[in-house]
Amino acid sequence: MLKVENLRVNYGAINAIKGISIDVPEKSIITLIGANGAGKTTTLRAISNIVKAAEGSKVLYDGKDITSLPAHKIVEMGLCQVPEGRLIFANLTVKENLDMGAYLRKDKENFAKDLDFIFAIFPRLKERIKQPGGTLSGGEQQMLAISRALMSKPKMLLLDEPSLGIAPLLTKTIFEKIVEINKTLGMTILLVEQNANLALSVANYGYVLETGRIILEGPAKELESNPEVRKAYLGET
Amino acid sequence: MTEFIQQVFNGLSLGSIYALIALGYTMIYGILRFINFAHGDVFMIGAFSGYYLGIIFAFASVSGFASLGMALLIMIGAMVICGLLGFTVEKLVYKPLRKSPKLTILITAIGVSLFLEYGGQLVFGADPKSFPSLLENKPVVNLAGAVIGSNPLVVLVTAGILMVGLRLIVMKTKIGTAMRAVSYNPTAASLMGININAVISFTFIIGSSLAGAAGILYGLNYPSIDPLMGILPGLKAFVAAVLGGIGNIPGAALGGMIIGLLETFVTGYISPTYRDAIAFGILILILLFKPTGLLGKKEIEKV
Numbered sequence: 001m002l003k004v005e006n007l008r009v010n011y012g013a014i015n016a017i018k019g020i021s022i023d024v025p026e027k028s029i030i031t032l033i034g035a036n037g038a039g040k041t042t043t044l045r046a047i048s049n050i051v052k053a054a055e056g057s058k059v060l061y062d063g064k065d066i067t068s069l070p071a072h073k074i075v076e077m078g079l080c081q082v083p084e085g086r087l088i089f090a091n092l093t094v095k096e097n098l099d100m101g102a103y104l105r106k107d108k109e110n111f112a113k114d115l116d117f118i119f120a121i122f123p124r125l126k127e128r129i130k131q132p133g134g135t136l137s138g139g140e141q142q143m144l145a146i147s148r149a150l151m152s153k154p155k156m157l158l159l160d161e162p163s164l165g166i167a168p169l170l171t172k173t174i175f176e177k178i179v180e181i182n183k184t185l186g187m188t189i190l191l192v193e194q195n196a197n198l199a200l201s202v203a204n205y206g207y208v209l210e211t212g213r214i215i216l217e218g219p220a221k222e223l224e225s226n227p228e229v230r231k232a233y234l235g236e237t
Numbered sequence: 238m239t240e241f242i243q244q245v246f247n248g249l250s251l252g253s254i255y256a257l258i259a260l261g262y263t264m265i266y267g268i269l270r271f272i273n274f275a276h277g278d279v280f281m282i283g284a285f286s287g288y289y290l291g292i293i294f295a296f297a298s299v300s301g302f303a304s305l306g307m308a309l310l311i312m313i314g315a316m317v318i319c320g321l322l323g324f325t326v327e328k329l330v331y332k333p334l335r336k337s338p339k340l341t342i343l344i345t346a347i348g349v350s351l352f353l354e355y356g357g358q359l360v361f362g363a364d365p366k367s368f369p370s371l372l373e374n375k376p377v378v379n380l381a382g383a384v385i386g387s388n389p390l391v392v393l394v395t396a397g398i399l400m401v402g403l404r405l406i407v408m409k410t411k412i413g414t415a416m417r418a419v420s421y422n423p424t425a426a427s428l429m430g431i432n433i434n435a436v437i438s439f440t441f442i443i444g445s446s447l448a449g450a451a452g453i454l455y456g457l458n459y460p461s462i463d464p465l466m467g468i469l470p471g472l473k474a475f476v477a478a479v480l481g482g483i484g485n486i487p488g489a490a491l492g493g494m495i496i497g498l499l500e501t502f503v504t505g506y507i508s509p510t511y512r513d514a515i516a517f518g519i520l521i522l523i524l525l526f527k528p529t530g531l532l533g534k535k536e537i538e539k540v
Binding site for chain 2: 048050070071072075076080081083087088089090091092096099100101103104148149152
């Protein structure tokens with residue numbers, strides 16, 4: 001469904017991403033793991049085109065070249081990102097945040113149904129519907145960020161570090177919900193995570209990113225048992 | 238007491254004009270984080286639009302005064318012209334500089350301001366023109382002996398309606414919510430599928446058309462207009478926006494009213510000499526003691 005070919009991103013003279021290729025098949029959860037600064041967020045930002053990819057990079061979504069499409073057009077095609085740090089609109093209420101997720105949709109009549117679906121997954125949000133987004137806890141903001149993206153009726157989600165700054169117990173819940181969204185909606189997901197253990201436990205296939213290069217890839221189960229990965233990312237000595 | 242009521246009323250009427258201009262400053266700042274110093278000149282263009290539309294329309298009426306409907310039509314015309322002007326200036330001048338340092342855009346805004354002022358002198362002539370009497374100023378309200386004219390009342394009511402309308406747009410509509418979203422975080426907004434350029438254009442159109450309306454309302458109360466008339470009200474409205482908390486919409490309205498009232502009081506009770514000093518005195522004080530303005534606050538986000 002999403003094919004990244006030879007993606008390169010430069011920040012001035014610094015080559016942040018040095019030509020990586022990722023393949024995300026439909027209805028799968030694919031993860032991109034790696035240490036801080038490896039270029040995971042940059043990769044997602046380049047896919048959504050809020051960071052410019054270098055000449056020669058190619059991002060294909062649904063068979064179409066989206067490399068130089070403006071960010072909002074990419075969302076229109078059904079590829080929605082839940083950004084790192086959640087980027088909730090703190091000044092908008094929970095409901096208004098969800099409305100912004102549905103910004104491009106014309107089928108107003110289905111909103112209520114979609115809201116019910118979201119509140120079934122994240123009941124907490126329903127209790128906080130009128131509160132400003134900024135007053136939510138980190139975990140609740142992450143739930144809201146995922147829900148806001150779901151309101152755009154995407155065909156595929158890009159999740160950037162959903163575990164970042166969230167209590168371990170809530171992280172577990174959120175990952176269960178990610179799997180639930182993948183299973184019930186058949187949602188294709190590209191998951192970027194620093195917490196490799198957690199990410200590999202839910203993904204089908206994984207890529208290991210190190211300073212802008214993919215150094216390893218394979219089915220999640222294999223990566224989990226790979227001694228090199230265990231040593232570098234799963235905290236084994 | 239009579240005089241006091243009269244002063245309060247005049248102050249509110251003048252303040253509502255400042256408020257309308259200040260709203261444009263604050264909205265554009267809220268979205269792009271820059272002060273559009275050409276905004277006061279958009280107000281001037283609004284007044285001149287009214288002047289020329291008035292010439293075209295008002296001769297149709299027998300009494301020498303346009304009807305209320307005609308005046309409304311002229312105001313809407315001026316709003317459309319100024320909205321288009323704001324849209325064009327943003328697209329042509331500010332948009333190509335979106336990624337440049339803020340100082341570059343600020344200086345460019347001053348350039349646009351000078352262009353409109355002296356371009357105005359070239360096109361309209363430098364001599365003051367008398368704004369057409371769109372409405373007859375009749376004494377309408379007699380409040381404890383204070384006589385209140387119909388024109389200041391029209392100004393106050395019209396400005397009030399426009400501000401309520403703006404509030405509804407910003408708080409209740411989808412594009413208004415998108416404006417608030419873009420103002421908070423443009424990147425996140427674009428990731429939600431919001432076309433940031435369209436929201437910015439919309440903001441310029443709304444802000445500039447309010448300045449256009451302010452130009453007409455100003456002309457009703459102070460019927461002498463010239464191409465440099467936008468400088469002082471523009472600066473005072475900027476102070477009003479800072480006083481209320483730049484980027485804060487109710488703050489701009491409040492700031493405008495306060496500046497209008499204080500200016501009127503100073504003129505009436507102290508000396509007209511200090512009329513223009515008051516706004517800038519307030520600017521110094523607010524920057525020294527409460528730089529976030531009356532209603533502005535530092536936004537705190539939980540992480």
